[in-house]
Amino acid sequence: MTETGKPAPKKKSGWVGVAVDYGPIVLFFFVYKHFAPADKSASLQEVSAVIYGTLAFMVGAVVALAVSVIRFRRVSPMLWLSTALIVFFGGLTVLLHDQFYIQIKPTVIYLMFGLALLTGWFKGKALLKILLETAFEGLDDAGWMLLSRNWGWFFLVLAAMNEGFRHYLSFSGWLQAKLWVFLPASFLFTFAQMPMLLRHGLAGEAEPEVTGNTPHE
Secondary structure: OOOOOOOOOOOOOHHHHHHHHHHHHHHHHHHHHHHOOOOOOOHHHHHHHHHHHHHHHHHHHHHHHHHHHHHHOOOOHHHHHHHHHHHHHHHHHHHHOOOHHHHHHHHHHHHHHHHHHHHHHHOOOOHHHHHHOOOOOOOOHHHHHHHHHHHHHHHHHHHHHHHHHHHHOOHHHHHHHHHHHHHHHHHHHHHHOHHHHHHOOOOHHHHHHHHHOOOOO
């Protein structure tokens, strides 16, 4: 209990945090693959598969938000914004029957987060600490600044990658890239930050918290 009598927010545990962060996109992938036609020239069935996948994505995102509230007693600003944009762009995809909107959504989020983090870094503010609404145990201000800078540049790289995949791959190829390129790249980038974080005071027992709070779109 805190001094105000309110229960302290729980820390994300490993697998639950990963499920909250990445469960919706995995659900999107499997629902789309289930309904996608074998014949890619069947455009109406392809559009229907995209719509079903998008609906599942939206529901999964809202459920993940609810789990975060119930299990961890808090929702970071990053998760609030990501969920709102998923529902917004997903709604446009469903209403207009156009997959463009669900594909452009990651680019918008990556650019927003990347530019915000780098702007904060240039101004001497570690916005990532605010966006995640958490403080990794022992991490000093210099560590937060470096982490904000590194994730800012990485988000811009992801935005460029999403645009490349969106323009040059089929929808199915783009969706597979989300799972087999973007997610592994995010995990690898997160693990690559660990030596720097440990040098800046991160407690060894806080390492699972870092991987459970990976920034994402």
